[in-house]
Amino acid sequence: MNTEYKKRIERVIRFIEDNLHQRISLSDVASVSHFSVYHFHRIFTAIVGETVNDYIVRRRLERAVNHLVFHRELSITQIALDLGYSSSANFSKAIKGHFGFSPSEIRNPDKAKNSKIGKVSSKYGKVFTPSDLYPARITDNVINNNNSQDRKMNIKVRELGSQRVCTLASNGGYAPDAIYAAWDKLIEWASNNGIPEHNQTRFALAYDNPTVTPVDKCRYVASIVVADEIQINSPFTSFEIPAGKYAVLYFKGDPEEAINAQLSIYSDWLPNSGFEPDDFPMLENYLNDARVDGFLEMEIHVKLKGM
Numbered sequence: 001m002n003t004e005y006k007k008r009i010e011r012v013i014r015f016i017e018d019n020l021h022q023r024i025s026l027s028d029v030a031s032v033s034h035f036s037v038y039h040f041h042r043i044f045t046a047i048v049g050e051t052v053n054d055y056i057v058r059r060r061l062e063r064a065v066n067h068l069v070f071h072r073e074l075s076i077t078q079i080a081l082d083l084g085y086s087s088s089a090n091f092s093k094a095i096k097g098h099f100g101f102s103p104s105e106i107r108n109p110d111k112a113k114n115s116k117i118g119k120v121s122s123k124y125g126k127v128f129t130p131s132d133l134y135p136a137r138i139t140d141n142v143i144n145n146n147n148s149q150d151r152k153m154n155i156k157v158r159e160l161g162s163q164r165v166c167t168l169a170s171n172g173g174y175a176p177d178a179i180y181a182a183w184d185k186l187i188e189w190a191s192n193n194g195i196p197e198h199n200q201t202r203f204a205l206a207y208d209n210p211t212v213t214p215v216d217k218c219r220y221v222a223s224i225v226v227a228d229e230i231q232i233n234s235p236f237t238s239f240e241i242p243a244g245k246y247a248v249l250y251f252k253g254d255p256e257e258a259i260n261a262q263l264s265i266y267s268d269w270l271p272n273s274g275f276e277p278d279d280f281p282m283l284e285n286y287l288n289d290a291r292v293d294g295f296l297e298m299e300i301h302v303k304l305k306g307m
Contacts, residue, residue: 003234008033009047013055013219020060021084026052049217058124060084061098062212064091068106069133070266076103099128106130124214132211135260135267155249155269157304162243165203165223166190166232173218174210180291182222189236190224201225203241203301204284210259219281242280245304247273255296258284265302278303 015032016024029052030040044052060083067079074082080091088103096102100118105111109130120126168186172178183202190200207219223239232238247269251261262282270277283301290296 005043006047007237008035009044012044013048016056016059020056020063021082023084024056057094058098058120058213058217061094062208064095064103065099065106065133065212066209068103070270072107072271076107079103101128101130106133109134120214124217126214128212133263135263155247155265155273157275158246158248160241160243160246160301163201163203163225163241164228165239165241166226166230166236167205167221167223167239168236170220170222173214173216174206174208174220175215179204179220179222182220186222186224186236190226193226193230195224195226202286204286205239205281206262206284207281209263211263241283242303244278244306245275246283246301247275247304249300250298251300252297253295255290258296258298258300262300265300270302275304278305 012029012033015029019028026041027037029044030037033040033044035043041052044055048055050058064079064083067074067083068076071079076091077088080088083091085091085094092103095106096118098119099106100121101112105113112130118128120128166186166189168182168189170178170182172181187197187200187202191197201224203223203225205219205221205223207221208217210218221239223241226232247265249261249265249269251258253261266277280303283303285299285301286297287299288295288297
């Protein structure tokens with residue numbers, strides 16, 4: 001795939017993500033890509049694997065579900081209006097059609113009835129269950145504490161400086177084989193550029209919630225911290241992890257349990273913390289190689305808005 005084309009489409013995706021709250025036309029996104037409308041649609045579909053309209057609709061609905069779960073102070077109507085829907089009725093219809101459950105059922109999974117098959121299942125093969133959005137209390141072997149108060153104490157708020165990183169995106173979302181393939185290439189590149197494996201600081205940028213987004217559509221970017229003087233060429237890209245306050249949670253356990261730890265930051269800690277999450281993606285700072293050790297050890301970082 002032409003790397004220049006991929007860069008242009010990545011620019012389009014950033015534009016879409018920043019403007020999901022308003023109407024986005026095909027001509028708008030084509031102009032960002034600097035392709036003609038005629039060619040842009042075909043190029044986007046070839047690279048992303050779905051049409052522009054399908055991507056926008058899916059991402060808007062996925063953001064809506066995350067708002068329903070993690071912004072419970074907002075009414076369903078307010079969320080609908082904030083995301084550009086003309087009414088709560090239209091919003092509810094769209095949510096039900098895509099996920100198979102109504103907004104109120106997603107907010108209260110104990111009251112959810114048997115769902116119809118939503119588009120997320122029929123089109124994307126994603127099994128969606130509202131209760132999966134609400135993590136159970138995390139067990140001792142995940143955080144070494146087994147009650148809510150201790151878990152809150154285990155999250156530290158740290159002030160971090162900006163860090164330049166070299167990045168490589170997974171070509172298969174959160175699929176393990178695709179993630180490891182990206183890391184193998186990036187680790188080899190760093191080693192060849194004078195950063196031995198034992199000195200590499202590795203962060204993953206995890207943009208999406210896999211309980212909502214189909215695994216192969218989740219955006220996952222591997223990154224390694226590099227010095228300013230190191231030159232970065234395609235297919236790798238340079239990126240800056242911004243300075244600021246981050247909520248940091250230590251995790252050690254099975255990789256499959258990591259999602260519960262991540263969700264607990266939003267569902268259990270943030271509501272009573274006095275902080276709000278920023279729009280920056282979640283970071284996973286890996287402290288070991290899960291393929292070698294058989295378990296995952298990392299620090300989960302959530303960027304916080306300035307107070």
